[in-house]
Each structure stands twice: as structure tokens, then as C-alpha cells.
Amino acid sequence: MVRSLLAVLLLLTACGGGDRPVPPELLEDRDPELLVFLYDRSSSIMEHELEHFQELTRQRLGLLHHGDHIVALEFLQQSLDEEPRRWSQPVPEREYPDRVMQRDSVNHARFVQDARDYLGQYTDPEDRDEMLGTDILSTLHLVAAEVAAYPDHRVTVVLFSDMLQANHIMNMEGLVRMPPADWVERQASAGTLPDLGGACVVVVGARVDTPAGQRVRSFWEGYFEATNADLRPSNYQHRAVRVAETPCA
Amino acid sequence: MDRALGELRAEARHAARIDGEQGIPSRHDTHPPASEVELRERCRAYFERWLHDRKRETLEAVSVAEERAAEKLGRISLGIDRFQRITNEMIRLKARYSVRRDEVTKELASEGRHRPRGIPTKVYALALVFLGLVEFFANAPVFAALLPRDPLTERQIRVLTEMSEGWFAGAERVLAQLVFRPDAALLAAGVITFLCVLAHFFGSSLRELVMQREVKDRRYTVQGRSALENAVPLVLTSIGLILVLGVLYQSRIDLGEVGEERYVQDMAQVEELRREAGWLRVDGELLAANDLTNRGDDLQAAAVELREYSYSMARMSFPILLLNLTLVLCAISAAYFHRRDARREHFNETPFEEDRRNQIETAEEVASETSKLLAEVGRDIRGLTNLTAMGPGDGWRSVAHQLEAVITLYRVENGRVQGVEPRSLPAFAGPPGLDLNPPESGMGLVTRSPADYEEERAALARRFEEVRVRFNEESAASW
Numbered sequence: 107m108v109r110s111l112l113a114v115l116l117l118l119t120a121c122g123g124g125d126r127p128v129p130p131e132l133l134e135d136r137d138p139e140l141l142v143f144l145y146d147r148s149s150s151i152m153e154h155e156l157e158h159f160q161e162l163t164r165q166r167l168g169l170l171h172h173g174d175h176i177v178a179l180e181f182l183q184q185s186l187d188e189e190p191r192r193w194s195q196p197v198p199e200r201e202y203p204d205r206v207m208q209r210d211s212v213n214h215a216r217f218v219q220d221a222r223d224y225l226g227q228y229t230d231p232e233d234r235d236e237m238l239g240t241d242i243l244s245t246l247h248l249v250a251a252e253v254a255a256y257p258d259h260r261v262t263v264v265l266f267s268d269m270l271q272a273n274h275i276m277n278m279e280g281l282v283r284m285p286p287a288d289w290v291e292r293q294a295s296a297g298t299l300p301d302l303g304g305a306c307v308v309v310v311g312a313r314v315d316t317p318a319g320q321r322v323r324s325f326w327e328g329y330f331e332a333t334n335a336d337l338r339p340s341n342y343q344h345r346a347v348r349v350a351e352t353p354c355a
Numbered sequence: 356m357d358r359a360l361g362e363l364r365a366e367a368r369h370a371a372r373i374d375g376e377q378g379i380p381s382r383h384d385t386h387p388p389a390s391e392v393e394l395r396e397r398c399r400a401y402f403e404r405w406l407h408d409r410k411r412e413t414l415e416a417v418s419v420a421e422e423r424a425a426e427k428l429g430r431i432s433l434g435i436d437r438f439q440r441i442t443n444e445m446i447r448l449k450a451r452y453s454v455r456r457d458e459v460t461k462e463l464a465s466e467g468r469h470r471p472r473g474i475p476t477k478v479y480a481l482a483l484v485f486l487g488l489v490e491f492f493a494n495a496p497v498f499a500a501l502l503p504r505d506p507l508t509e510r511q512i513r514v515l516t517e518m519s520e521g522w523f524a525g526a527e528r529v530l531a532q533l534v535f536r537p538d539a540a541l542l543a544a545g546v547i548t549f550l551c552v553l554a555h556f557f558g559s560s561l562r563e564l565v566m567q568r569e570v571k572d573r574r575y576t577v578q579g580r581s582a583l584e585n586a587v588p589l590v591l592t593s594i595g596l597i598l599v600l601g602v603l604y605q606s607r608i609d610l611g612e613v614g615e616e617r618y619v620q621d622m623a624q625v626e627e628l629r630r631e632a633g634w635l636r637v638d639g640e641l642l643a644a645n646d647l648t649n650r651g652d653d654l655q656a657a658a659v660e661l662r663e664y665s666y667s668m669a670r671m672s673f674p675i676l677l678l679n680l681t682l683v684l685c686a687i688s689a690a691y692f693h694r695r696d697a698r699r700e701h702f703n704e705t706p707f708e709e710d711r712r713n714q715i716e717t718a719e720e721v722a723s724e725t726s727k728l729l730a731e732v733g734r735d736i737r738g739l740t741n742l743t744a745m746g747p748g749d750g751w752r753s754v755a756h757q758l759e760a761v762i763t764l765y766r767v768e769n770g771r772v773q774g775v776e777p778r779s780l781p782a783f784a785g786p787p788g789l790d791l792n793p794p795e796s797g798m799g800l801v802t803r804s805p806a807d808y809e810e811e812r813a814a815l816a817r818r819f820e821e822v823r824v825r826f827n828e829e830s831a832a833s834w
Binding site for chain 2: 193195196198201202205207208209212213216217220221223224
């Protein structure tokens with residue numbers, strides 16, 4: 107009698123009492139990601155472009171994982187002296203790293219939805235009349251600080267911008283005040299460039315179909331190369347359909 | 356008869372006067388006068404009639420006496436037969452008693468020293484544990500719902516519940532409820548322990564009381580122990596059981612109100628948490644907002660669950676009370692049957708004793724009646740003997756003398772009227788005798804001689820004495 111009971115107990119344990127297999131998503135050897143969104147709300151950006159930025163933001167937020175970090179920055183207008191408009195939040199960690207919990211899924215979905223809602227204000231077409239310019243170069247210094255703060259994260263920087271630097275030093279709109287050809291080398295030599303080492307840069311909204319656009323693009327390619335960032339030609343687009351999870355893979 | 360004799364005497368006197376006045380008989384008459392002759396005839400007729408009557412009466416008396424003697428002798432014979440049968444039956448009863456006692460003694464000797472329990476201890480323990488578990492799992496959630504809730508505990512239970520999987524997921528979830536709410540589990544375990552212990556003592560005391568009462572009824576032993584000794588724990592445990600079941604019942608009733616109150620409070624808190632979470636979202640504090648939202652969701656889920664549980668428990672309170680009562684009765688029954696029977700089996704002599712007593716009483720009644728009949732039949736036989744010895748003409752000489760006195764009276768009266776000495780008259784020289792024939796003896800009146808009856812009676816008396824001696828020996832002897 108007792109032996110029979112023990113046998114049944116052992117059988118039950120063997121059949122269903124063991125550990126369940128770990129889901130594939132947990133087995134991936136994936137570093138956490140630092141996703142940096144940079145938004146250009148200057149008047150040079152059309153309203154439909156802002157809507158496009160918002161759409162891509164929503165799409166890319168859906169690719170975030172537990173433990174990733176998200177940073178949203180609005181481009182500075184003139185210089186680093188300004189107070190940046192910055193928002194940063196970690197994606198909620200898993201309660202148990204080796205288990206898929208319902209609560210984690212709910213938290214993740216809710217966070218993504220909240221982030222989409224919250225980041226809507228970074229693509230808001232209203233109140234842009236008083237903007238003085240777009241200081242991409244200074245803003246990238248802020249990005250460098252973010253990259254430095256998360257050395258163990260894989261960094262993806264998405265710039266929603268036409269990539270036209272427009273402040274009192276440099277104004278690329280209409281190629282009015284373009285930097286000299288050796289500007290990047292000189293700045294690099296002077297050590298005034300930020301360190302974006304390891305960052306994968308994606309540009310959405312920049313024109314590549316005109317000579318002016320190509321000239322601007324070649325400047326930024328040189329710039330990001332000098333700052334150790336990875337800007338691939340395929341990631342420099344005007345109207346991207348989607349932002350891949352790993353654009354530099 | 357006396358009146359007829361008186362009439363004869365009056366007629367004799369009257370006839371003597373008439374004859375005397377007429378000078379009859381004269382001194383010359385040698386033959387008795389006609390009046391005397393007639394008187395003589397009438398006296399003889401009177402004697403014949405008297406003798407006939409006596410014979411008829413004697414015949415009747417003999418018949419009655421003979422009938423009585425024969426009937427009583429028959430009854431005596433039947434009584435002695437019955438007396439003998441009863442005595443034989445007593446002997447057979449004694450033999451049956453001996454055989455049965457030997458069988459039972461042998462059977463009891465083959466049993467162990469202790470009588471087996473109605474339920475083995477292992478089964479009893481298993482049953483009690485199972486009943487305790489059923490009660491525990493039925494009542495632990497009630498206490499858990501009644502006691503204050505800790506958010507961290509709720510979260511841990513939720514996590515464990517979510518993590519449990521496989522065949523034992525259900526058991527893990529139930530276990531989580533118990534482990535993370537030790538206060539409620541301890542309280543429920545305590546109450547269930549009370550129930551089990553009380554039911555155990557109730558059942559044991561009840562069995563003891565029943566056994567004691569049964570022993571008392573049969574009067575096997577002299578009662579040294581009071582029934583109160585078992586009645587007191589019986590009463591105390593009854594009160595205890597009623598109190599515990601009452602507490603459980605009232606808890607479920609209260610749970611309905613508590614659940615509703617807590618639901619209102621919790622939902623107010625949920626609203627507050629969600630409002631705060633909304634503000635945090637506006638501020639971009641999404642993690643904090645998420646936390647608050649989660650807490651709100653948890654609290655709402657717990658509140659809804661508690662309200663539904665409380666409502667259903669309050670609604671099911673009476674059926675659960677019946678279930679509790681059933682379980683308590685099961686526990687009492689288990690304890691009752693588990694209680695070892697302390698009584699020792701032994702051979703029951705009572706039925707044999709009762710049979711024997713009845714037989715002795717019946718036999719004594721029969722013997723008494725037979726003795727009485729024997730005495731009565733003796734008297735009847737003696738009466739019959741007297742009747743047959745005397746015959747129907749017993750006393751005839753007296754009658755003959757009285758009749759002769761009538762003739763003498765005629766002669767004396769005649770002489771007095773004539774003024775002569777009757778003996779001087781030649782007609783009166785002869786004796787006044789009537790020459791009456793003496794009657795026959797009474798032996799011809801009976802079918803059997805009284806000696807035969809007496810002989811039969813004596814034989815029955817001897818047989819009766821023999822049976823009585825046997826009966827006395829059997830009735831005086833022990834088993």
C-alpha cells in the first residue's frame with residue numbers, strides 16, 4: 107500500500123513536478139539597451155514629419171525589453187548653457203530573471219503604453235514659434251553623458267531630425283553657414299568632440315536626395331566616425347519605415 | 356319420612372280408640388283385629404318405601420364418590436407425569452448448560468487478553484487527521500479573511516501562486532496561503548485541534564458511559580464507579596463543541612459584513628492609488644506610476660476576491676455548519692468505536708437460570724396440586740368404602756323398631772280405652788314384630804372395589820414420592 111503510494115508520488119513528480127523549461131527569450135544572451143531618442147521640434151520640421159517621428163517612436167518602444175533604459179531629449183536650441191528637456195526611465199526589470207511572470211508582462215505593456223503617451227509631447231507640433239534654433243552638436247554632448255552613465259548597455263541613439271545644425275555658430279539650413287571641411291578633425295584634435303563610443307546611431311528625417319543633403323550627411327558621417335559612433339548609410343534616412351531593434355547588427 | 360311415621364302413629368292411636376270403644380278385640384278374640392292387621396301392612400309398606408329410597412340415595416352417593424375418586428386418580432396420574440417430565444427437563448437443562456458453558460469458555464480462552472477495538476488505532480488516526488485537514492482547509496480561509504492583511508504577504512502569495520506549475524501547483528498555492536499567513540493557519544489549526552480533541556473525548560466518554568450502564572443493567576459487578584465520572588466530561592466536551600462550532604458559524608456570518616466593509620475601504624484606497632499613478636504618469640514617473648497601478652490592481656483583486664469569498668461564505672454558513680456537524684459526528688463516531696471495550700466477556704448463565712427457575716416454580720405448583728389431589732382422593736375412597744360397607748339399609752333396625760312401636764302403641768291405646776291390660780287380651784298375645792326382611796349389602800353398587808381404588812392411590816403416592824425425591828435433588832443441586 108505504502109509502496110504503491112510512493113510509486114504514484116514519484117511518477118507524478120517525474121511527470122509534472124520538475125522545473126519547467128526556461129522560455130527562449132530568457133535564454134538569449136542579450137545586453138540591456140540604452141535607447142536614446144533625440145527630437146527636433148524646430149520650425150524646420152514639418153508637422154507630418156513630427157507625426158512620423160511619433161509613429162516610429164511608438165514602434166521602437168514596442169521593441170524594448172525588461173531592464174532596458176530609455177532616454178528622451180529635445181535638441182538644445184543654441185548651446186549647452188540651456189537647460190535640456192530630458193526624460194529618462196528604466197524599463198521595469200523582471201521580478202525573477204529566470205521566469206516569465208504575468209505581472210512582468212503587464213508591467214512591460216503598461217510601461218510601453220505610458221512611455222508612448224508621455225513621449226507624445228516630444229513630437230507635439232504646438233508652441234514651436236519661439237524656438238531659436240537646433241544645436242545638434244551640443245545635444246550630442248548630453249548624449250555622450252548618457253552613454254557614459256550606462257557602460258554595460260548597448261546604446262542606440264535615434265535622432266528624429268533633419269540634421270541641420272542651426273545656431274549662431276553653424277547654420278546648415280540652406281547651407282548658409284557650413285563648417286569648414288576640416289572642422290571635425292580640428293575639433294577632434296582639440297578634444298571638444300563627445301565620446302559616443304559603441305553607440306549605434308540612427309537618423310530619421312534627414313534629406314539624402316539633394317546635394318545639400320548629401321553634404322550635410324557627409325559631415326555627420328565624419329562627425330560620428332570621429333566620436334566613435336556607428337552611423338551606417340542605411341541608418342541615415344528621411345522617412346524610415348521602422349527602426350530595427352539592432353540597426354547596427 | 357318422620358311425618359309419615361307420625362301419621363301412622365296417629366292413625367294407630369285413632370284406630371285403637373275406635374276399636375277399644377267398640378270392645379275390639381274382646382277377650383275371646385285370638386286373632387289380631389283388622390285394624391292391627393291393616394296397620395301392620397301399612398308399616399311393611401312404609402318400610403319397603405323407606406328401603407327403596409335409601410337404596411336410591413346410596414347408589415347416587417356411591418356413583419358420585421366413585422366418579423370423584425376415578426377423576427382425581429386420573430388427574431394425579433397426569434400431574435405426576437408432568438412432574439416427572441419437568442424433573443427430566445431440569446436434568447436435560449443442566450446438561451445443556453454444561454455443554455454450552457464449556458463451549459463458550461473454550462471460545463473465550465482462544466481470544467486475546469484485550470478485546471479488539473472497533474476501529475484500529477492506525478485507521479482511527481488516519482481518519483482523524485483527514486477530518487482535521489478537511490476542517491482546516493474549510494476554515495483557514497475564513498480566519499485569513501477576517502484577520503488584517505499585509506500587502507507584502509499578499510504580494511508573496513501572488514508571486515508564489517504565479518510561479519507554481521505542474522502537478523503540484525494546486526498544492527503549492529494552498530501551501531502558500533498557509534505558510535504566508537501563519538496567524539490564520541495557527542488559529543484555524545487551534546480551532547480544529549479543539550474540535551478533534553473535544554470530539555475524541557466526547558466519543559470516548561460516551562462509549563464508557565454506555566458500557567458502564569450496560570454492565571450495571573446486567574449486574575455483573577457491584578458498581579464502584581459513578582456514572583457522573585463519564586457524564587461530566589461528556590457535558591463539558593458538548594459545551595466545548597457547541598462553542599467552537601458557534602464561533603466558526605458566527606465567524607462566517609461576520610465575514611459577510613467584514614468583507615463588504617473592507618471592500619469599500621479597499622476600493623477607496625484603489626481609487627487613491629490610481630489617481631496618484633495618473634499624476635505620476637503626467638510627470639513621466641512611469642515606474643512609480645506602474646508600481647502604484649500594480650498595487651491598486653492587487654488591492655482591487657484582493658478586495659473583490661475577499662468580498663466574493665465573504666459573501667459566499669456568509670451565504671453558505673448554514674450548510675457549512677451542517678458539514679462541520681457532520682465532521683464532528685464522524686470524529687465522535689471514530690472515537691467511540693476506537694475506544695477499547697474494557698468489559699470481559701463471560702458465559703451468561705441468566706437464560707439458564709431463568710429457565711431453571713421457571714421449571715422449579717412450575718414443578719412445585721404441579722407437586723402441590725398433586726399432593727392436594729392425593730389427600731382428597733383418600734378421603735373420597737374412604738367415603739366410598741363406608742358407603743359400600745354400610746349398604747343402603749343401614750339403620751333399618753331403628754326404622755323397624757319405630758314401626759313395631761306403632762303396633763305396640765295401638766295395643767296399649769286399645770287396652771287403655773277398654774280398661775284392660777293389653778297383654779291380657781289373647782289377640783294381643785303375639786309379639787308386635789313385623790317380620791321385616793333385612794336389606795342386602797352395598798357391594799353390588801360399585802364398579803370397582805374401594806380396595807382397588809386405594810391400591811391405585813397408594814401406587815400413585817409411591818410414584819409421586821419417587822419423582823419428588825428426584826426433583827428435590829435436582830432443584831437443590833447447583834450447576
